[in-house]
Amino acid sequence: MTNLPAEAYAIVEGRHSDPFHYLGPHKEADKTVVRAFLPEAVKVDAIDDHGATTALERVHDAGLFVGALANGSTKYQLRARYGDRSIDLEDPYRFPPILTEFDLYLLGEGTHQRLYDKLGAHPMVLEGVSGVGFVVLAPNAKRVSVVGDFNFWDARRHPMRVRGAGYWELFVPGATPGDHYKFDIIGPHGQLTQKSDPMAFAAELRPSTASIVLDETRIPHPRPAPDHINALNRPMSIYEVHLGSWRRKGDNDWLTYRDLAETLPRYARDLGFTHVEFLPVNEHPFDGSWGYQPTGMYAPTSRFGTPAEFAWLIDACHAEGLGVLLDWVPGHFPDDPHGLGNFDGTALYEHANPLQGRHMDWGTLIYNYGRTEVVNFLVSNALFWLERYNVDGLRVDAVASMLYLDYSREAGAWIPNKYGGRENIEAVSFLRRFNTEVFAKFPNATTAAEESTAWPQVSRPVDFGGLGFGYKWNMGWMHDTLNYISKDPIYRKYQHNDILFGLQYAFSENFVLPLSHDEVVHGKKSILGRMPGDDWQRFANLRAYYGFMFGHPGKKLMFMGCEFAQEREWNHDRSLDWHLLEQDKHAGIHSLIRDLNELYRNQPALHELDCDPAGFEWMITDDAGNNVFAWLRKGANPRTQCLVVVNFSPNVYHDYCVRVPFTGTWREVLNSDAAHYGGSNVGNSGEVIAKGLVPELSLTLPPLAALFLVPEF
Missing domain, CATH: 2.60.40.1180 (Golgi alpha-mannosidase II)
Structure with missing residues (x-):
């Protein structure tokens, strides 16, 4: 052991940055020398493809073995003895790379449109051997290992090789779907951390944080929604749903994706809605974020079941003729230690400077839209949900926070753009690319921006200087009209312009009129709770307001519970108050929404020229x-x-x-x-x-x- 090279010690100590340079088969003179690191093994043989067996010498007590194959072959298996047990296994360090040179070229310029086919964990067969290929971006790491159920979570066993501009990869023979895993990373200054896979297609339920290998070929592809369901001249009435609190069962338990598939689509269709919109379904650690602080952008949350069961829910919605929209959050992400923050020991996904890289309001991190790898990650994620789960559109959260560098910041607490302005030029470019690629590949899909400022042409084509969204939420309409309807009728004449003003700009964008989850939390009361007067007047006010909404130009969006006049504010930890439908006044609101939806759908005058x-x-x-x-x-x-x-x-x-x-x-x-x-x-x-x-x-x-x-x- 005293004559071993330095890199041998780097292997056994789990800090080698280029394990393929030392491990696996290497031609030396006329021999093929094999080096294998198998901790706890007492004896290792190499069996080549001709059946010849070579006993490898144990050169380090930690489990480092070396020997020359008899026939000079580079294809072999290892037979390792652990006490009385003997195990045949494949050596991951004899297999070729996973990423092609063309992959590396596209990844380098940030234009790989199918990132999800290459990065992450993919079950595959390589040279006739079954296993899982792992690929992760960590350009500033000194060493990356994949750890998981398949290697006792020992970072020494499967260090990865680095390719191109910091993409680490390794094929692990014998790893299978269902295995839990993470990436063990040594940062540029020697700091050690374990991270969940940014591209994981499945993840553990909080508080656990491991990623899960998923065989995507086994996920059923949902049937498509009806053609042209998102068109400007078609009715669009959206039922916004938080899957964890729409209904609950038993001792306040969540409904599963399958439970929801059996009830939610039929309910929404029977009420006449044309679409359902789910609050973010991405994996997230904190229930109270409602999904708006995601850590698993490619993984449907495990709270309600498996990815295959999520696909079942989408299919059930489409079977009822409903379009499915997902809330999508490319504006920020949480700083949980297993997530994207400081991923490779540096600010990889976020800006290093907190004046650019951290939201003061939410305590979250902001994506660096000027980095090609980050934009590629986000655009590919949008395409992923549209392709793999056949969803019909994405509503983009907090667009205003992306567009302005000084969003919710005091003077001096932000960094101007290169022209000295407050506009986030890189974010604008990202949003335009996102919309361009979505509509190019999925022309029947749509996108919607939650944008609360007067930024021009949010829902106008990129070619004409717009951001390219299909629709924009009309936050001004929501604010003004709720302000009007909350006043006692005797004072409404002084707020008359709150109703008129929205029509001065109603056609400057393709608008959605939102009565969303944000309007029924944080002390704002429910929509019914805002209505003045005695009990009869409160319900009459609500009926009039809903009638006003459905008669007003613009597509419609209503958060769950509003359709039967939920009395209390929304609580994400419990079910809606379905018992209220036993009361005639609440059942009357329910019937009104059904009839308003039917009228809106069946009267072309109410939807054909909405925009x-x-x-x-x-x-x-x-x-x-x-x-x-x-x-x-x-x-x-x-x-x-x-x-x-x-x-x-x-x-x-x-x-x-x-x-x-x-x-x-x-x-x-x-x-x-x-x-x-x-x-x-x-x-x-x-x-x-x-x-x-x-x-x-x-x-x-x-x-x-x-x-x-x-x-x-």
Whole structure:
């Protein structure tokens, strides 16, 4: 042992940065010398492909063996003796590289569009041997080993080889799907850490943090959603769901993906929604983050089952005709020690400077969008969910925080861009590339931005200077209208512009009108909880507001529980209050949402020109004293129209005249004050006749109610 080279000691001490240089087969003169490190083995033989056996000499007590093969072959097996047991095994250091030169070229320039086919853990057969190929990016590491169930979590046993610009890889014979693993990394300054795989396709349930080898070929591919489900001229009514608290069972246990597949899609379809949107399903350590602090961007959370069972849920949604949207979080990530932060001992995924690399509000880390490997990681992740799980779109969280370098920062606490401005140029470039690649490869998919500022052209094509999103959440509409409806009707005349203002910009973007999870937490109350007045007025206000929402231009989004007037704020640790549906007033709201969805889907005037100013015309804007608004919605056919009248006062108005474009019968197709919904049943007996040279309807306006009327020809 005294004559061993220094790199032999590096092997047995688990710090060799290039194990293939020493381990495995090496041509030396006319011999093939084999070196193997098998801790605890007392004897090792090498058996070549001709069946010849060579006893390897034990040159270090830690388990380092060396010997020359008799026939000079480079293909062999090892037979190791541990006490009375003898085990035949393959030597990982005799196998060729996993990544091709072309892979390395694409990875180097950050344009590998199928990153998930190469990085991470992939079961494979190499030279006729079954095992798992592991690949991870750690360009500043001194040594990376893969540790797991297959090697007793011993970092000395499977050090990896480095390729290209810091991609470490190793084929581990005998590793199988279901094995737990991590990467054991020595950083540039000698610091040691174990990290979960950034590309893991499955992961342990918190508080455990290991990644899990997954055979993706065994995951069923969900059937597609109906064609054109995301088109601008189609109805889009989205039911936003947190899978962990929609319903629970037993002792407050989660429903599994399979449980959800049997109940959620049918429920959403029966209520008339066209889409479901899941709060982030990526693996995450902290329940209270609702998934918005992910550590496993490629892994469906194990809270509710396996990746195959998640695919089953997607398939069940598509079987019911629903599109599936996922909340996607490329804006930040948590600094849990097993995650992406300081991954290889340096700021690999984040900025090193906390003025750029850390969110002050959330205590999370910000991706470095100027790094090609990071952008490649994120864009590939978006494509992954669309391809492997056949989801229909991604809603991108916290886009405003990505666009502005000074987001939620005081003066002097941020770093300007190279032009001295506050815009995050690299993030803009990333978002444009993300949208370009998504729509190029999945033209029927869509993307939506949660963007709360006046950044221009968020949902306009990249070629015309936009960010390229399919839709933008209309946060201004949500804020203004909730402010209006929360006021006592006697004061609403002073907030009249809160309703009108949204129509000044309603067609500047392709908008979604969101009543999301963010509006029913953190002391904001439920949507019902914001309504003023006595109990009857609160429910009437809510019915009128929902009618206003469905009559307003823009696609619709409603968080779970809003559809039956959840009374309390949302709590992610417990089920919605489904027992409320036993009460008529809550059941009435439930029925109203079903009928509003049906009306929205079946009346082209209410959806065909949702994002086009030609689809909207104000009829009444100036009746602030009576809290009344009226407008026309129009379809692509000029004769396809729907009149929407909303009375936000508790008064009944008789003989209320509203100008319309056509004489003849106008049918009252929905009245939110109907007794069926819990209202007072004031209305227009189902139809009204428009008369006069300038046609007018003489209407009875119910209290705190929305009316929808369509012409009959």
